[in-house]
Amino acid sequence: MKPYALIVDDVEMNREILCIMLEEKYTVIEAADGDEALEELEKHADEIAVMLLDLVMPKRDGIGVLTVMREKGWCDQIPVLIISGEKEPELEQRCFNLGAFDFIHKPYNRFLVDTRVDHAVALFGYKGNLEKRVREQTEQLRRMNGQIIEMMGSIVEARNNESGTHIRRVKGFTEILAKEVQKRLPKYELDDVTIEKIVSASSLHDVGKIMIPDSILLKKGKLTPEEFDEMKKHTLLGRDLLKTAPCDWDADFIRISDEICHYHHEKWDGRGYPEGLKGDEIPISAQIVAVADCFDALTTRRPYKEPFSVEKAYHMIKGGECGCFNEELMELFELCRPEFTKIVEEKGLEYDD
Amino acid sequence: MTIKEFYEKIGGNYDEVMGRLMTEARVAKYLKRFPESQDYTDMCAAIDSGDWALAFRTSHNIKGMSLNLALTGLAKSSSDLCEYFRNGAPAGDFSADYAACKADFAAVSAAIAELD
Numbered sequence: 307m308k309p310y311a312l313i314v315d316d317v318e319m320n321r322e323i324l325c326i327m328l329e330e331k332y333t334v335i336e337a338a339d340g341d342e343a344l345e346e347l348e349k350h351a352d353e354i355a356v357m358l359l360d361l362v363m364p365k366r367d368g369i370g371v372l373t374v375m376r377e378k379g380w381c382d383q384i385p386v387l388i389i390s391g392e393k394e395p396e397l398e399q400r401c402f403n404l405g406a407f408d409f410i411h412k413p414y415n416r417f418l419v420d421t422r423v424d425h426a427v428a429l430f431g432y433k434g435n436l437e438k439r440v441r442e443q444t445e446q447l448r449r450m451n452g453q454i455i456e457m458m459g460s461i462v463e464a465r466n467n468e469s470g471t472h473i474r475r476v477k478g479f480t481e482i483l484a485k486e487v488q489k490r491l492p493k494y495e496l497d498d499v500t501i502e503k504i505v506s507a508s509s510l511h512d513v514g515k516i517m518i519p520d521s522i523l524l525k526k527g528k529l530t531p532e533e534f535d536e537m538k539k540h541t542l543l544g545r546d547l548l549k550t551a552p553c554d555w556d557a558d559f560i561r562i563s564d565e566i567c568h569y570h571h572e573k574w575d576g577r578g579y580p581e582g583l584k585g586d587e588i589p590i591s592a593q594i595v596a597v598a599d600c601f602d603a604l605t606t607r608r609p610y611k612e613p614f615s616v617e618k619a620y621h622m623i624k625g626g627e628c629g630c631f632n633e634e635l636m637e638l639f640e641l642c643r644p645e646f647t648k649i650v651e652e653k654g655l656e657y658d659d
Numbered sequence: 660m661t662i663k664e665f666y667e668k669i670g671g672n673y674d675e676v677m678g679r680l681m682t683e684a685r686v687a688k689y690l691k692r693f694p695e696s697q698d699y700t701d702m703c704a705a706i707d708s709g710d711w712a713l714a715f716r717t718s719h720n721i722k723g724m725s726l727n728l729a730l731t732g733l734a735k736s737s738s739d740l741c742e743y744f745r746n747g748a749p750a751g752d753f754s755a756d757y758a759a760c761k762a763d764f765a766a767v768s769a770a771i772a773e774l775d
Contacts, residue, residue: 317698317720319689323680323727362719391723391738413726416679 340366381405459509514544
């Protein structure tokens, strides 16, 4: 199928002459003035490979068309070749400043029109492909980055005999709950990009445990008060570890990871640790991961306990047996029950062995 | 009169127009439309009524068509006339250039009438 070429000129003869030059390689669309040109662009912008644009026209002139095209971003998509008898350098410069790709002076030279149109189409095609490849590679790098972060979290969890499924489940619960917060609690201003960062950073919530001695981390029985004080330090240790994070990491991601590591054991009534923050002093990222982490801990097997059922876990958390959580968040936690249950029951993720 | 003879008579450029339009049939087709050009009628009316924006656009179109059809004389005289109206009310006395443009248009139209 031939690519589309849009020819814009108020003089019919001029359009016909250009048609003759281009019709072998292009399907030609014609417009007799600037307004008609914009109508054709609205309909066919994704299909038009090149546009030949006269300057002096009734209603909207060529400069007017270029101005609109620049506002709509069409100049980045469609090479515009100005075809004009005008010769003032200032006018040419103005057209280029507005995003024109080339300027061909009338009278038309068949060879020049043909060659320069082909070059414009080929260059834009190459540019488009390059942009697509960059987007694909950026997406691939983003996914790899997420996987590496998840792996880091899993390595830490493996030390206290928890498998990588814990991290994946916490991420899953975090994502579900964060999306409910986005939908129903707009005061927290969670957008899609921030949610993605919270989910990824949730992998690192217990990274500080890497610094806790085996004698405490792997102890089978109940911890003494002194041992528990040591264990609580994993929040601050995790925060300190993140300060050595690669400086290529997004600053916002580092901030969110810091919040989660540092505050995921704080409680709504101020009786959590390490800082005793109260209410919304606790960043929402940490509040969400706290619920996710707690729910996962209750519904999976540990060396010291069997998994509780979803119903019991819900009962314990909402009943305050695991500390005090944000009431609004608890309502959303209830709404998430079907999706949380699905994760719990998902094959291969139900137990930490 | 053949196309080639036409271009010799009016001082245009036969080789240039053939390079652009490729066939004499096409050249003849566009030449024969030329005398009925609405732009010429509109240009004269615009100048008579002082509509300088229209005078600019129409004289500019005549210049463009003349260039494409390699009608060298008319291309020059319409280009000279067009410049008077570029910024609105004419800068200076354009009557001589207007007369030249009208004369060139008349000569081209008369020669076109003699085409085979």
